Amino acid sequence: MRHIISILMENEAGALSRVAGLFSARGYNIESLTVSPTEDPTLSRMTLVTWGNEEIIEQITKQLNKLIEVVKLNDLSDGKHIEREMMMIKLKAVGDQREEVKRLVDIFRGKIIDVSESSYVVEMTGATSKLDAFVETVAKELIVEVVRTGPSAIARGVSGLRL
């Protein structure tokens, strides 16, 4: 099963490679990993998407907790949460296609943020599945490049992952 694990860790050089190294050393799957500082500059927030059965996920959370620089973590998949990912996708747009692509972008509530004679750059935010759907819907030959952030996620309600 797919799990989103949210991690608060010391904002120190090497902290990211400890997490990445742990996953490769122990053969765990890693689908995406995002990391950036928080309102407290000494802390980084990492969102990690992985998959595995219950035992594997239990080991992953235990092994992450064991890393000295990990302060706290939460498997968001255990409860209700919101997940968002941002994508920038560059599409060929010439002739009739310019209108058609724009319509599709509107349907998916994306924004065109760069226009050239023969291309658009589209910005789109949503759940991973929505972005997947857009990529699948657009004709393959129109795609120049796809840049995705990987999901970040937050729990619903008042409680939060904080010190």
Place this chain on the structure above:
Amino acid sequence: MELNGGEIIVECLKKEGVEHVFGYPGGAVLHIYDAIFNQDDIKHILVRHEQGATHAADGYARTTGKPGVVLVTSGPGATNAVTGIATAYMDSIPMIVITGQVPSPVIGSDAFQEVDTVGITRPCVKHNFLVKDVNDLAETFKKAFYIATTGRPGPVVIDVPKDITAPWVKVPFKYPTKIKMRSYNPTTKGHVGQIKRAVKMMLAAKRPVFYTGGGVVLDNAASELTKLVQRLDFPITQTLMGLGGYPATEKHFLGMLGMHGTYEANMAMHGADVLIAVGARFDDRITGNVERFCPDAKIIHIDIDPSSISKNVRVDIPIVGSVKSVLQSMNDVLAEIEVKNKPEPLDEWWADIERWRARECLKYSKKGKMVMPQAAIESLYKVTNGEAIVCSDVGQHQMFVAQFYKFDRPNRWANSGGLGTMGFGLPAAMGAQIANPDDEVVLVTGDASIQMCIQELSTCLQYNLPLKIVLLNNGYMGMVRQWQEFFYEKRYSESIVEAQPDFVKLVESYGHVGMTVNSPAELDKTMEKAFAMKDRLVLINVLIDPESNVYPMIEAGKGHNEMYMPPESELV
């Protein structure tokens, strides 16, 4: 007090009560060595290879419970130390490794003797640090010692760029008295409810067995364990790392379990209805096939490391906490309950165990012309009254010590259990002797293993370390040959050590004493002669039966009830 970086490092070590540092100088650590030169409190032991420094510090730690300390230079100094760091990591041995690094401004420029030490050691340390400011040194050391020695212990590397220790940069020095880390708070006390549930399950057991590991030794919990086992009248078996955590000569002890464990220990595991795992990690050499592991048992697992629990085998009652404190709590809970009703005797279970014991699975032939390796260990046990500190390398000889040297106390046995590092033994014995100058320290090794760190014989001379080395010489990598005999139809691919040195002359050239045992008749006499030389290192080159095997044996992937036993023909 204003000090430079080198002096700060020395002061930090003093504050941590460090008496010995094992190391080897080089460019990046010259400032630190200068600070060592200018003081007398910390004794530096100069090894001959950085791997030797880490194993020596490891042997020091295993036989004292105190962290071992290593100092090596950047680049090759650090990479040579990696095997020893990984060895300590696998067996959860507390160790501080100070590595020099090229000066901060040239890090990343492929400078002379530069290597990414923090990157290379990351997967085999409990934690590591790169010091970026001389003002951070003291706190980094405090953290390093705290991390290495608390929770599940392990090695911590501190990488120190040369400019950090520059003699001309002096900063105020104050060693923190306390340290608190928001990201590291090891659990110590076990959950009271879980402990009570576990005790209840133990009292209801009909066929219980204790399975204990290195955690008992590391947490100094032997007396709590002994009390608990004897009060419950339960059988106990131990892992390779756990030996000494319970007196091996006591009747509840079944011997070691696992791949080369005793028949009675493995059969008890297979037949158990309640298994109490204490400070052990269900390693594959213990469990064999996990599908067939303890098929009828409910499992209680006590461990300080939550990630050890349910990693390889699902357990029924997990208890995260320090082994010592949990066992103590169990004793306390039991004391209360016992007033009300005494546990039922386990006569039937013990009758089964006695029947398994009667198979005498460790029996071996004593009639051949060659010395049997088992006989050599029995002779060693006799001549040392079972009281020596014994270190070993890796292979058949290691298993023979585990089977035949009955350790009654913890911290008397040092071997590389998890990583299985050949070359560990000699430097580890060196460290053990430095830590325990009044004890008899013995190295049991093989002709292949000892050659992997043999240069340390020179260190032994320099510091007058009167080790006794029992070299079980069969001209093979014995354990490799055994596997090739069993599983590769005796195709002894590259396991024969041709062109052996003359070990007696070799130790003599290093300034020590060498003796050879050619036949069973010479064994005891030579051992006595060697051990009578109290102030000399003596190597006893025992020419053993070259094709003897370690029995019993569970093939990888098999169950505990599927042991190879010694063939009857070999027992005649």
